[in-house]
Amino acid sequence: MTRVLITGASRGIGRISAIALHEAGHEVIATARDVSMLEDLPVAQKLRLDVTDQASVDQALAEAGHVDALLSNAGATVRAPLETIPLTALGDLFELNVFGALRVAQGILPQMRERGSGQLIFMSSIQGRLVIPLIGAYSATKHALEAFAETLAIESGHFGVSVHVIEPPAVASGGAERAQVYLDSGNPYRPLLDRIGPFRAAPVSVLEVADVVTAVVAEGDKAPFRIPVGESAKNILGAHREAPDHTPFLAAPLNW
Template sequence: MARVLITGASRGIGRGLVVELSKRGHEVIATARDLSSLDDVPAAQNLQLDVTDQASVETAIAAAGRVDVLISNAGATVRAPLETVPLDEVSRLFELNTFGALRVAQAVLPQMRGRGSGRIAFVSSVQGRLAIPLIGPYSASKWALEGIAESLAIEVRHFGVEVQVFEPGAVSSGGAERAKVFLDEDDPYFPMLEQLAGFRTAPVTVEEFATVVADAIESSDVPFRIPVGEAAIAQLQARKAAPEDQPFVAAPLNW
């Protein structure tokens, strides 16, 4: 069984991953910014870890000891038109979703490279391959994460380290409901916001997502990119088939 470190493990996808992997007998290291939020998580070890803080990352990885698998899950999203989204908020998303993921990967890679084995799994999104209106900052942070992950996969495979990217569509994790919203009913973009529900068809459950990740971790032959859920597969296939000379719309907008 593997020692698996999970970021953002206090709720949603992260908590689901802890439950599934612990049930399968893996030694799970659950991490979150607020250590008390992990009190009822069934992990072998709980650690405070803020992926946006270098000192916090270094302290947590030192305390974790051996890490066979890193699941980089911590992240957030927003709802806002790019015309008016606060740039500080865009920076926050990149610091959390993109730079934070790289920061933790950098911290665990020396030990993995030294052993000649290890796996890094990034929780991305279909929005790392396509853009959805009013969620542009999140999409941009995930597109950047996918670029980092792909480059990293090429660089570290010589050292026996594998990299995977998981690309779910909508997940019933509560993340969308917790998203900051930077527009109101008087905003000219508000009618588009009301139609975003059309992009969240057939969401996968946290448990379904965790099962896909756990199965991949336990397999020796998995692809680099792994779409999760029928909706994600359909959206990515449609994006691949769409003309490259115009923006792709994953669902119709009557606006």
Template sequence: MSSVLITGASKGIGRAVAVELAARGHRVVATARRPEALADLDVDQRLSLDVTDQDSVDRALAAAGEIDVLVSNAGETVRAPLEAIPLGEVERLFRLNTLGALRVAQGVLPAMRERGSGHLVFVSSIQGRLVLPIIGGYGASKWALEAIAETLAIEVGHFGVNVSIVQPGAVSSGGAAGAKVYLKDEDPYAPLYAALPLLRGETVTPEEVAAAVADTIDHPRPPLRVPVGAPAEKALRARKEAPEDEPFRLAEIDW
């Protein structure tokens, strides 16, 4: 079994991944900014790790010991039209969702490369391949994450290190409900915000995403991209087949 470090394991997908991998017999190192939130997880280690803080990452990796698999899951979202989203929020999303993922990958990669084995698993989203209105800042951070992950797959593959990108659609983790919203009273973008449930489509559970992550880790030849669930597969297939000369729309909205 593998030694797996998970970022953002205090709730949602990250917590479900920790439970699933521990049940499959893997050695799980669960991490979060608030390690007390991990207290009830039955895992090998529970560590403090803030992916936006280099010292925090260094301390956690030193305490974790040898890591075979990194599940890079920590991330957040906001709701705002790009016309009005505070640029500080966009920077925060990139620091957390994109650069944070790269920071931890940089921490584990030297040992994986020297050992000739390892696996980087990035929890992305269908929004790493298509866009949804009002979630553009989050989507941009995931597009950038997927560019980083695919580049890493090319750079580290011949050292024996695998890279996988897990792509769920909407997940019933509560993350969207807790997202910051930047819309004014009588906002002109309110119809788009109201249509988000339709645009996001059917949800999958954190446990379904966790099973896909665990199956990817256990796969003898893990794929680069792993859509999670029929809704994600349908949306990504539609995006791939759509013409490139106009914006892609999952659904039409009555403005």
């Protein structure tokens, strides 16, 4: 049995992963900014944790105690062209998706390093390795997250801690529908918003992602560093690798 702490467990991937890991026999510590949203989860422990608040992270980790694996899942996305996105919104996105993930990892790593074992599992995206117009800010956070994760894999691997990055394509989790949109009717990039649908065609389910999470926990340090979720993710990333370096890569036709 592995003791797994999950950030962002109130909905979507985090919630379904908590259930899947519990059903697989693991001891799950589910966390969220609003702990009341965790009430019906069948897990060992439910804690308030805001990854953007150092005091909240410190308190939650103190209450959690022993943690064998971290599923760093808390995150959000936005829709905006880089020309006009408010820099405060971009800063908030990095604070949640990147610095928040590192903040929790920094809090958990000392106990893992001292034991000589542990897993850091980061929920990334295929957009951690390519970009999609109007979602470039999110892509930038996932690129940064993967750079942090790869560095941690080298640094903490010396102490017996394994690091893994899960890369789903579009996921039917409701996250895209909750995205903040910074595109009013007068924005010159507004017509592009209606053209990005193909990038979210045939999304994978949250259960598919949760199954990958469960497999990574089961495999432990034998799991790969990067794990694309589903054939579409593998195909898109494969096409991206083969694309010429001198031209931006688009995973779907885009006419506007």
